[in-house]
Amino acid sequence: MTISTRLNDYLSDNEVNYNLVAHPHSFNSLSSAIAAHISPAQVAKAVILEDHEGRRMMAVLPADHKINLGALSEKLNRDFHLIKEQAVYRMFNDCEHGAIPPIGDVYNMDAVYDDLLVESSELYLEAGDHSSFIHMERKDFVRLIKDAKHLRFSHQTIH
Template sequence: MTISIRLNEYLHHNEVSYDLIPHPHSSSSISSAEAAKISPAQIAKAVILEDHEGRKMMAVLLANHKISLGSLGEKLNRDLHLINEQDVYTMFNDCEKGAIPPLGNAYNIEAVYDDLLIQSKELYLEAGDHNSLLRINRDDFIRLIKDAKHLRFSHRTLH
């Protein structure tokens, strides 16, 4: 597998050009950064959440950051928690487990993006497998997420 079918169709439909960056097999966003020799501060990762009413949401943040569920929930006035892993696998069935592309619109899921994502000139995204990253420029990424919520809800972690 390389790029997920839905992600590829979404990018094609939105006329976004990208490069597929192969790397040795990895198991997380941080290990993908190491394998591809890319700064974790340039890799966007997706975390799938659910609120107190069962509504699902994708939170997108930098690979070297952790989500603050309390802060995000407070800003959105929602009680948020991580979704059950099996549900994630079902929602992203064209992806390898744990390699979720961080573009909510491609999967018809509400998304919120951390403001720190647009600091770099280019951004790397999980493409749907554990052997490649997708590189897009900042302007295309901003265009893809323009209708989504943008907040600060993460903090940097030490790796």
């Protein structure tokens, strides 16, 4: 189990109580949730977007949801698209490919959080590898994202 260096420093600096939870190696947040026997609705995943002016943003949503780019673009008055994977790998070079910690401030990125994430009393976040989660209480997660935008912009992909 390896936690992203930047995420570890950020959580320490913000005095966040968390547990590191091991799970079988997987390739995405949804399969990690299933492997760890955790409700995918409690797992926050990050998707990196870029708008028509080249500004990047982290969108954070439950692992069992898919982003609605049209709705998000309309609500934020920007024209978003997914950025190329190679650019994501360069931005998150302290993480395994695709295991992005879903806290924008860790990487000095603007972020928007789906309101569905705070419906659970506890959350699991990608730690920066495909073998562990950061587990924390909702109150700690809310404290970390208190200055970020939040709204509804996703829909469930599995039941």
